[in-house]
Amino acid sequence: MATFLYRLGRLAFRRRWYVAVLWAGVLACLGLSALRAPGATDSGFSMPGIESQKAFDLMGERFPGAAADGATARVVFVAPDGQKVTAAENKKVVEGAVEELGGGSQVAAVADPFTSKAVSEDGSTAYATVTYRVTADDLTDASRTALEKAVDGARESGLTMEAGGSATDSGGGPGGVAEIIGISVAAVVLLVTFGSLVAAGLPLLTAILGVAITMFTITTLAAAFGLSTSTGTLAMMLGLAVGIDYALFVVSRYREERAEGHAPEEAAGLAVGTAGSAVVFAGLTVVIALAGLAVVGVPMLTKMGLAASGAVVVAVLIALTMVPAFLGFWPGAVLSGAARKQGKQGKQGEQGEQSRQGEQGKTGTPGAKAARTGGKPRWSGKPRTARTARTASRNPETGPAAQDAQDNLGTRWARFVWRRPVPVLILGVLGLGALAVPMTSLQLGMPGDEAKPTSTSERRAYDDLARGFGPGFNGPLTIVVDARGADAKAAVTTIAEKIGGTKGVVSVAPPYFNKAADTAVFMATPSTSPTDERTKTLVKTIRDERPAVESATGASFEVTGTTALNIDIADKVQAALFPYLATIVGLAVILLLVVFRSVLVPLKAALGFLLSVLAALGAVVVVFQQGHGAGVFGVEQTGPIMSLMPIFLVGIVFGLAMDYEVFLVSRMREAHVHGETAEQSVISGFRHSARVVVAAALIMIAVFAGFIGESDSMIKMIGFGLAAAVLLDAFVVRMALVPAVLSLLGDRAWWLPRRLDRILPHVDVEGEALSHRSAAAMLPDQAREEPVPARL
Structure with a gap:
């Protein structure tokens, strides 16, 4: 592998224009493809094989069209302290907001809180559910603006009004802030490490190139594979980090090889053959670990792992090809100022040194003497390998004093x-x-909206609903009853009464039957929040009661909903x-x-x-x-x-x-x-x-x-x-x-x-295989022709 990468590094150094044009062409093609690609869709969380997912699948089968993935918004109205939303003036404001919310072209329906019994017992809080005909990704700016305008209008009247739901998802923070912070700090670290602006900028440039290629690829494939925003963000995070680091290792080794006296092309080949070999191995371990996430069985986790794996592969390829190509464009610019100055002085003295070597060749060098006597050159010192021979040719003083002179903070710490x-x-x-x-x-x-900052409307709507209707209102349990072969209405009534009497359940909503009247769905509201451990215990208790209920009614039921789904996913991931x-x-x-x-x-x-x-x-x-x-x-x-x-x-x-x-x-x-x-x-x-x-x-x-x-x-x-x-x-x-x-x-x-x-x-x-090649390149010509003696 080291020999192959050595040749690849030299080839990229020599054919730098071809390499640069190739990567530029890849970037341009993917960029154009990303611009023309349809928008990404967020498929949400799912996990085949768990009860919650089976229940969702059953709902999709028995209630065709009812489980549509249209966007929803839950608009919450809170009256001022000491007042009620049912008061005449406040009720008028709420009804006006509901009418305004239903006026959008993409709105399918709006549930009036006063007719749908969506008012809290104390009358302080009410909510209206807005259902859209399209998914959250397909909502137009006009629909989102209309929702915000309706909310602002109610606020001006004195009511507290907040909105949550998929239609109001605010997404991530300011785009690019995290990347700018990371790149800025990385630039400072690289500048201190290398002492050269070009050497510091090269890893940043190649890392940004790799991240751009990765993100364009993800954008192009997002619609086809259901890649979410989080998938791209994580791929960007990892791609930027390893992209900088892998280029850093190659550039650092290149500088080291140049300091040892190698020509630029040879140094680039050795850097890719040695540090590049380690980059390949390190990148392979990351790819294996990330791709292995697919065995957990969570589609979203699989997508994250594969997307991040792709980012790592791109970073490795760029470190092995684009980095040596850039070194070919600026072979001396990545060196420190002292190294460049020393190189100039070395060139100035090269001609005089060659003259002195010519005079010595006539008289006293070991190679010249061996040539005259027909024997082998006599080398002094310890037995040496190819690497030690190479080191000796560069620096004859390899004793403890010379090593002490090379001490740095790392050696002192070691x-x-x-x-x-x-x-x-x-x-x-x-x-x-x-x-x-x-x-x-x-x-x-x-965690859901409760984990978002209080500056977001979604978090405030969540808190208002928890205060007005109880902490469990934000995470109701969905009960799906399969009553085929049984008295459906009697069975559903019995199951609803049994679940409603379970400790920890506050209320049970009326059931909704499908057209065939053999399947029903109803909601059970817990007394605790969706992330409370007591809610998890409640779900387990309801499921444990299922065998007795099923034997008495002849119907089966399953517990699902966002809360139950999240609990099932957590259990399976923790087990894995x-x-x-x-x-x-x-x-x-x-x-x-x-x-x-x-x-x-x-x-x-x-x-x-x-x-x-x-x-x-x-x-x-x-x-x-x-x-x-x-x-x-x-x-x-x-x-x-x-x-x-x-x-x-x-x-x-x-x-x-x-x-x-x-x-x-x-x-x-x-x-x-x-x-x-x-x-x-x-x-x-x-x-x-x-x-x-x-x-x-x-x-x-x-x-x-x-x-x-x-x-x-x-x-x-x-x-x-x-x-x-x-x-x-x-x-x-x-x-x-x-x-x-x-x-x-x-x-x-x-x-x-x-x-x-x-x-x-x-x-x-x-890169051990390269030591002999490098040693041969560094030793004098006569010494290169003869093998290094085992004992001298």
Whole structure:
């Protein structure tokens, strides 16, 4: 793989115009296609195989047309303190608003609150339900404006009037704010890391290109595959983060190869062959984890995973092709100012150096002497591999003093941890364990309008209805009775009375029969809110009573509705979370076993991933469920954690954790394979990779944290969870626990049974195959013709 990517990098460098035109053509074609594509539709939540979904399907079969997906709006009227909406003046205002609401061309019907008994017992609150002929996505601006105008008119009369429902969905926050925040922070981090405007701008440019291609693709396919706005937002979030990071790794390796004396084209090939190999592997782990979300069985989760996987694939392809192409356009611009200055000085002295080498060739160089005597050149020093020969040719002074001169903050930190592994390990594990404890009280659910900011009309309408009609009014249970083969009316009456007498049910609405009079639907209003644990218990109680009721009536019933559907989804996702986590951890062990050819290193990486993801979930529970620090992050209402969020977090964090593991530990393994001691290999890994890994982690944290400002509660929650997970995994697990564990293991960390070594395939992630090619390119001509002696 490394050799193939090396050739691909050189080809992209040489044929940079073709590569640039190709990607520009892809972007233009997808952009035009997106402009002509129909609008996206939100198919909502569904999960085949659960009772709520079966009941919805039964309703669609027995009530054709009644389960249409037309948009609805629930307009709430609240009288001033001490007054009632039934008072003459207030009633006149409400009736005028209802008449105005029914005047739109897309309105199918408006239920008058005074004739539909939609007035609270104390008379303070009433609501009118507006039903539209079209879906929420097909509502025109005129229809939405008419709804807003009617609401504003009632407010001017003194009534409090709010609107909720699918027709009033306000969507996410200001478009582009999160992306601008993430990109701005990333630009600062890149500038500090590289010390070059071009080097800092290149990863940003290629990442934006990848995100644009991804979003145009999603927009083009949205209508055909039912992709929602959240799907695109999550793909953008992940695509932007990994796009910057993958380009960062390639550009950083290119600068390193240039510093070692390689020509620009050769450096680009080596960068893609080495760092690019790690990018491919890291991207593959993310894709596998995200695509694996399909096994959970939630269509929306599957769409999110596949869309985000596509964003990662695009980011990898751009890092392997477009990045070296851009390096071909500006081969020296990405270097630091000091490196460019040194390069100019080197060119000025090259001619004089060649003259001196010519004089030495006549007298005393080992190659010249060997040519005169017919023998081989005599090299002094320790036995060397191709890599050490290459290093020696660049820098003959490779002793401890030279290594000390190359020390940076990463090497100093590695030495600090190496000398104190036990305290670092204990503090890190205890800290992550303490954060993970709240995860034991994790409650999953699907928050609705109650989770939106109080600045939205939907949230205020939700609160007004809860005060006027009770907290359970916002989440009624839908009971579907299948009375085929039984006395339908008697059976439905018996079932309604039984459910109405259940503790926790406030009221039961009159049943509605289909045309065949063999199926009925009625609503049961709980006394508690949709996200309350007591509501979940109530649903279970009603379902447990079903066998006795069915045997007495001969009819069967099922509980559904948004509340029951959300409860069923939460139960199924929670049941799938730990098996999925076990699958991901097992996959991590296998992949790292192949890459690092070690038994203990993959186990250490998997355990570290478990610690970081559990700690991140614990942090999410602390803020979004328990409410500690909720105001800091703009969380208006605490409650259960979004059902899909933990399992989606696990998939993404797995891939990102493997990113850092590969980029950091692969350099340690490379140094160990070439003869360095256990301590030296860890220090070498930190010397070359720590700064880049820290920069990559900071960029990802900035990108993910920017989405905390979104009003969509799921996006806000995922942004916080991912930012916390990257922070913990990169800085605690990879930068502290990894060197601490390797210090305790020593050389045993790289142990692999011989039989297993023969079975495992060889994956050259570090680019070992390129070391010999690179060494041959760096050594003098005569030395290149002869093999390097085993003993000198």
